[in-house]
Amino acid sequence: MTDTRPIGVFDSGIGGLTVLKAIHQRAPEETLIYLGDTARVPYGSKSKETVLRYSRNNVKFLREMGVKMVVIACNTASAYALPELVAENTIPIIGVVEGGVEAAVTHTKGVIGVIGTEATVNSGAYSKAIKARRPEARVISVACPMFVPLVEEGWTHGDISTAIVRAYLDRYKGQVDTLVLGCTHYPLLKEPIARALGPSIALIDSAEQTALKVKETLDKLGASALAGTRGGLRFMVTDSPARSKQVGERMLGGLSMGEVELVDI
Amino acid sequence: MTDTRPIGVFDSGIGGLTVLKAIHQRAPEETLIYLGDTARVPYGSKSKETVLRYSRNNVKFLREMGVKMVVIACNTASAYALPELVAENTIPIIGVVEGGVEAAVTHTKGVIGVIGTEATVNSGAYSKAIKARRPEARVISVACPMFVPLVEEGWTHGDISTAIVRAYLDRYKGQVDTLVLGCTHYPLLKEPIARALGPSIALIDSAEQTALKVKETLDKLGASALAGTRGGLRFMVTDSPARSKQVGERMLGGLSMGEVELVDI
Numbered sequence: 001m002t003d004t005r006p007i008g009v010f011d012s013g014i015g016g017l018t019v020l021k022a023i024h025q026r027a028p029e030e031t032l033i034y035l036g037d038t039a040r041v042p043y044g045s046k047s048k049e050t051v052l053r054y055s056r057n058n059v060k061f062l063r064e065m066g067v068k069m070v071v072i073a074c075n076t077a078s079a080y081a082l083p084e085l086v087a088e089n090t091i092p093i094i095g096v097v098e099g100g101v102e103a104a105v106t107h108t109k110g111v112i113g114v115i116g117t118e119a120t121v122n123s124g125a126y127s128k129a130i131k132a133r134r135p136e137a138r139v140i141s142v143a144c145p146m147f148v149p150l151v152e153e154g155w156t157h158g159d160i161s162t163a164i165v166r167a168y169l170d171r172y173k174g175q176v177d178t179l180v181l182g183c184t185h186y187p188l189l190k191e192p193i194a195r196a197l198g199p200s201i202a203l204i205d206s207a208e209q210t211a212l213k214v215k216e217t218l219d220k221l222g223a224s225a226l227a228g229t230r231g232g233l234r235f236m237v238t239d240s241p242a243r244s245k246q247v248g249e250r251m252l253g254g255l256s257m258g259e260v261e262l263v264d265i
Numbered sequence: 266m267t268d269t270r271p272i273g274v275f276d277s278g279i280g281g282l283t284v285l286k287a288i289h290q291r292a293p294e295e296t297l298i299y300l301g302d303t304a305r306v307p308y309g310s311k312s313k314e315t316v317l318r319y320s321r322n323n324v325k326f327l328r329e330m331g332v333k334m335v336v337i338a339c340n341t342a343s344a345y346a347l348p349e350l351v352a353e354n355t356i357p358i359i360g361v362v363e364g365g366v367e368a369a370v371t372h373t374k375g376v377i378g379v380i381g382t383e384a385t386v387n388s389g390a391y392s393k394a395i396k397a398r399r400p401e402a403r404v405i406s407v408a409c410p411m412f413v414p415l416v417e418e419g420w421t422h423g424d425i426s427t428a429i430v431r432a433y434l435d436r437y438k439g440q441v442d443t444l445v446l447g448c449t450h451y452p453l454l455k456e457p458i459a460r461a462l463g464p465s466i467a468l469i470d471s472a473e474q475t476a477l478k479v480k481e482t483l484d485k486l487g488a489s490a491l492a493g494t495r496g497g498l499r500f501m502v503t504d505s506p507a508r509s510k511q512v513g514e515r516m517l518g519g520l521s522m523g524e525v526e527l528v529d530i
Contacts (some may be wrong), residue, residue: 039315040305045417050304050504118508149414153308160428167425239315 001222006234007214008062009071012054013041014186014237014248015148016073019096021252022211023071029091029232031063033065034073035263036248039238042148042184043076044117050120069218071214072096075206076117079125086209091230092217099209100128101179107202110180115168116182118143120254127180140176144186152247154238155190178202182242185205188251197226198226217221236261266487271296271499272479273327277319279415279502279513280449281338284361285477286517288336289498292307294489298330299338300528301513304503307413308341309382309448316384320346324354326530333488336479337361339470340447341382359481360426364474366394372467373443378401380433381447383408387418391447400457405441409433409451416450417442417512420455430457443467453516471507 007030009020014036024032035058037043055077059070072078072085078095083091085093105144121143130139146164155161179201181187187205188250194203218224219224225231233255237244243261248257272295274285274403279301289297289305300323320342324335325432334357336475337343337350345361350358379391386408389412395404411429444466448450459468478519483489484514490496498520513522 039311041310045306045508046304047505145418146414146420149411153410155411155432158427160432163425163428167420238440240310240312243310 002226003068003223003226005066005068006033007069008055009034009066010035011074012043013038014244014251017248017251018187019073019207019210021255022207023214026211027215029227029229030230033234036237036244038240038244039214044119048080049109051080052084053075058084078263079120079123094213096206097125097129099213100204100206102208103204104178104180105130105134106204108137110257111176113141113172113176113179114141114182115144118145120182138143140172144169147189149183151188156188161192161255165196169196173197180204189217236263238265268333268414268488268492269490270331270333271298271457272334272365273298273332274338275300275323276339277308278303279509279516281447282513282516283452284338284472288519291476292480294492294494294496298499300327300501301509303505303509309384311477312363313345313406316342316345317349321529326352331386338449342383344385344388359478361471361475362390362394364478365471368397368474369443372400376441377408378437378441378444380409380445383410385447405437407433411448412454416453421453430461434461438462446471448514501528503528503530
């Protein structure tokens with residue numbers, strides 16, 4: 001059985017493109033529709049109520065485009081809105097928290113660090129999910145509000161990124177053995193983060209894990225597109241398509257976005 | 266003649282509180298209603314269309330509260346939306362660009378620097394307004410996207426703020442004689458900015474100029490509240506009142522916000 005309907009992927013902005021890229025690499029036959037809510041970005045400093053409201057809008061918009069599944073490619077929206085969105089929709093809704101947690105509990109020797117936006121850390125979503133699987137694990141959560149602007153500015157290497165990463169993470173050196181990069185922007189800061197925490201730290205990027213989960217879910221439901229074909233990619237944002245394309249292609253590292261469409265949702 | 270109706274002051278977030286404070290100091294008899302659109306903050310990385318749409322919502326909301334005047338305490342919204350808002354409303358609408366420009370053309374010996382968000386710089390509002398008054402002046406505009414997150418994080422002193430300020434401004438040292446702080450967050454970075462550009466630089470903070478203009482407009486219209494009385498202050502935000510109060514009181518330097526109300530607009 002095959003299902004050629006697209007998969008919807010949404011994020012508050014363009015950070016979720018790292019997740020789209022991972023899904024595209026693992027399942028190139030799937031058509032992906034990306035929705036970046038750039039008119040309301042960021043979600044990471046906002047309340048649960050507001051993030052839930054925006055997330056519902058995004059799912060509604062993608063469902064009207066006929067998607068067979070929605071991937072929440074945003075840690076903040078996954079942390080605050082996943083249970084509600086799953087309960088309210090009949091199609092599968094997949095967040096990014098679960099994948100990161102799975103990888104972290106497999107890797108850890110006992111102490112897991114979680115870094116994310118203020119909202120993600122305040123939600124407690126990661127620590128709850130980790131404790132549910134490994135009750136004996138210690139979890140240290142740190143909000144790093146400057147990381148997203150740093151990546152958006154393209155300052156992912158050099159003295160300033162090093163100093164900012166150290167300001168948040170220096171004190172945890174030697175304390176955590178595994179670190180979950182709990183925001184889709186953070187994989188672009190892997191290098192200064194690894195330098196701050198030392199070479200033995202395991203860095204968990206949930207994009208790859210989420211892509212695996214998408215594939216697994218499609219297989220289970222018999223809802224994959226035809227293997228060997230090549231699905232299309234379509235990019236939509238709620239504001240500033242030109243800027244989104246410019247920053248987005250930097251995040252996609254080589255993958256072209258083609259025309260980025262402006263939509264009003 | 267006196268008019269005890271409140272003055273509405275809006276900003277994309279809490280940066281505009283520096284303008285509210287200046288108005289309150291200069292006209293303590295006026296009742297001020299502050300609206301921070303924290304559910305949609307920031308405006309500075311967004312398009313003209315989106316900023317105009319949000320600004321219209323804010324004015325509509327404040328007018329429904331019966332204000333006699335609206336102050337746009339946000340450079341991005343002033344740069345993108347002032348002419349439209351003035352044309353669409355019968356009450357006076359005052360932006361923050363004009364005040365900064367007035368002070369800058371008075372101070373300058375020839376070269377004015379303007380720093381602001383990407384949107385403010387892209388709008389060209391400052392350089393157009395400066396050229397209209399001093400056609401011979403040179404204007405150098407620099408977008409500094411990291412300054413707002415820096416202030417919101419409270420990192421206004423120390424090595425990181427120094428390094429970030431230098432990254433944007435070092436190359437203009439000795440080139441500009443007057444610098445317009447074209448964003449309501451930037452006055453909190455006065456110290457590292459002055460250090461980067463040298464002690465002879467004149468820093469223009471439009472809050473004070475805007476407050477003067479508010480007073481002048483009220484006097485001209487005979488619409489001031491009764492001198493010697495004390496007006497109330499009321500604070501409303503579209504998201505996260507607790508966080509807004511915490512960051513806001515830091516920006517107000519000593520002035521209490523009391524209860525911050527959550528409103529849905």
